[in-house]
Amino acid sequence: MKQEIRTFIFDELIFVAEPENFSDDDDLLEAGLDSMGIMRLIMYIEEQFAVTLPDSEIDPDNVNSFNALEKWVLQHKK
Amino acid sequence: MSPILSPFLRQCTQSPDNIAFVEEDLSLTYAEFQTQIHKISTALKNKQIQTQCIAIALDRGILAASCIYSVLYAGGIYLPLDMKTPATRLSFIINDAQPAFIIGLGEPPTWLENSALWLDINELLQSDAQILSPVPVQTDSLAAILYTSGSTGNPKGIALSHQALSNFSTWASQTFELNPQDRIASLAPFHFDLSIFDLFSSLAVGASVYFIPAKFSFSPSRLTIWLSENKISTWYTVPSLLSFIALKGALDSTDLSHLKRLLFAGEVFPTDYLIKLANLLPEVELYNLYGPTETNVCCYWAVKREQLDPQQSIPIGQAAANAQLSIDALTGELQVQSLNNFSGYWQQGKLQPVEQTRYATGDKVSLNTQGEYCYHGRLDRMLKCSGYRVEPAEIEHCINQLAGIAQCAVVGIKDSTSGQRPAALVVLNAGASLGDTIKPLRQLLPAYMQPYKFLSVNTLPVLSNGKTDYQTIESLFKT
Structure with missing residues (x-):
């Protein structure tokens, strides 16, 4: 799952010069992920992984790194 | 006296105890805000800043708002810097604008070559407040310079007069029927022209401005809860954020009964998301505002819910703020003549005045069967x-x-x-x-x-x- 989210973010949302050197803990918001990017990312994740991410949990802490995203999505994956 | 400051000063006299600004736990009444302006502008007046450009290196908030009003009070021109922009771009803007001073917080930043320009806001606030009346200005005196992206490859400063700001501000407070009970949410950074509404239309009528904490732009449902808790009545923002809220803002479970109107501008609102928003907020008036920074809002459309069709973009509507609009017969370009219009571009520390009173927007438009203007994209690469x-x-x-x-x-x-x-x-x-x-x-x-x-x-x-x-x-x- 993390790999698919990585591909989506780097292909569609932000550009980083060397994606292979972008760690799972690096800050995505600092790298340029903005509120519109977060919206598209959530829509992608919900569709791709058949999960519903509660509106109330959309927060920088849950989306600011690949590890945070994975943890958040797994909490809601049946 | 400045046509932007006089309605505000009237509110200070009439209702000094009304709340002017709220930022997190801090709130300031009109009287307290005025005292703060007196302190800063006393210090600025001693520095003879009249007709000079003063850059403000502070994030959106009460302090920056105090500086803006103080600069105008002292007869200067305010230039809000985007503190999120990289240092090289900030240096370019400073070198181009050649401000007399830069007001910021604490020590001068490393990107500033000439630290003698730097004024620490805390020191300005130490001055003994003198009850001063604003320095007299002409209506065509410059009030603000807003830097935006430039087609020549470098940022360019759009210079706006006192008259331009007040013409828009008065039109907006009248058209949207703002009153002293209104609570206006503010998220637009001050270098973005949406902030002119937040800063001036609000205080002209005795309303209160609530600064939205920046972190909420990433948390749509927390943002809507914040709007609810603070009983916000009015918010002028960009469509992308309203789309985010329509889709993920838990609007169906948040009490927004105080919200009277949402205004939006800056980009085309995708109609399917606007329909979603309109359905979730059936009682809220929605307004599509249109205009480049050079004209501020020159066209607006009060959203007619029954006219929304997901297959069609929404119109930009009819002339706003007494603008005279025309369409170039050959190119379809929208041209605007308005008291809102900018005075010229600010380059190398001075105004390059515009030669024509009619501003060619570079936007292609047409009129629909209801006589409303519709936007069809750019004629250039913007x-x-x-x-x-x-x-x-x-x-x-x-x-x-x-x-x-x-x-x-x-x-x-x-x-x-x-x-x-x-x-x-x-x-x-x-x-x-x-x-x-x-x-x-x-x-x-x-x-x-x-x-x-x-x-x-x-x-x-x-x-x-x-x-x-x-x-x-x-x-x-x-x-």
């Missing part, structure tokens, strides 16, 4: 990214400065949520790697101007006349 206008030439200028780049071309790729996003096609010098080459770009351009995709090719596609073939370049990014 992009709209998350509400900001972005000139591809400015991005190209920065990319071309990078070692390893032979040529580049920037185009806009349509995005369902944020209008357009810049993408760059580059030709690298022999031996250069794409990753290493473009790394420094983050230090040159703000986030909303960063290309989200790069492609490297051997030569740029050109048309038979030798010009860059932007259409072909766009198609390369779509495959």
Whole structure:
């Protein structure tokens, strides 16, 4: 799952010069992920992984790194 | 006296105990805000800043708002800096604007070459407040300079007069029937023209301005809860954020009974998201405001819910603020004559006045059968990214400065949520790697101007006349 989210973010949302050197803990918001990017990312994740991410949990802490995203999505994956 | 300050001063006399600003736990009444202005403007007056440009290096909030009012009070011109923009771009703006002073917090920042320009706001606030009346100005005296992306490759300053600001501000407070009970949410940074409404239309009528904490732009449902808890009645923002809220803001379970109106501008609101928002907020008036910074709002459309069709973009409506609109018969370009119009571009520390009173927007428009103006995109290459206008030439200028780049071309790729996003096609010098080459770009351009995709090719596609073939370049990014 993390790999698919990585591909989506780097292909569609932000550009980083060397994606292979972008760690799972690096800050995505600092790298340029903005509120519109977060919206598209959530829509992608919900569709791709058949999960519903509660509106109330959309927060920088849950989306600011690949590890945070994975943890958040797994909490809601049946 | 300045037509922007006089309605505010009337409110200070009539209702000094009304709340002017709220920022987190801090709130200021009109009287307290005025005292703060007296302190800062006393210090500024002693520095003879009349008709001079004063840059403000503070984030959106009460302190920055106090500085803006104080600069106007002392007869100066305020220039709000985007504190999120990279240092190199800030240095360019300072060198171009040549402000007499820069007001900030604490020690001068490292990017500032001449630290003698720096004034610490805390020191200004130490001055003994004298009850002063504002320095008299002419209505055509300049009040503000807002820097935006420039088609020549560098940022450019749009200079607005006291009359231009007050013409818009008065029109807005009357049209949207603002009153002292209104609570106006503010999220727009002060270098963005949406802030003119937040700063001036509000205080002209005795309403209260509530600064939205920046972190909430990433948390739509917390933002709507904040709107609810603070009993916000009015908010002027960008469509992309309203889309985010319509989709993910838990609007169906949040009590927004105090919300009377939402105004939006900066980009086209995708109709399907607007329908969602309109359905979730059936009682709220919605307004589509339109206009480049040079004209501020020159056209507006009160959303007619029954007219919304997901297959069609919404109109920009009818003339606003007594603007006279016309359409160039040949090109379809919208032209605007209005008291809102800018005075000229600010370059090398002075005003380059506009020669024509009619401003050609570069936007293609037409009239629909109801006599409403409809927007059909740009006649030039300008992009709209998350509400900001972005000139591809400015991005190209920065990319071309990078070692390893032979040529580049920037185009806009349509995005369902944020209008357009810049993408760059580059030709690298022999031996250069794409990753290493473009790394420094983050230090040159703000986030909303960063290309989200790069492609490297051997030569740029050109048309038979030798010009860059932007259409072909766009198609390369779509495959």
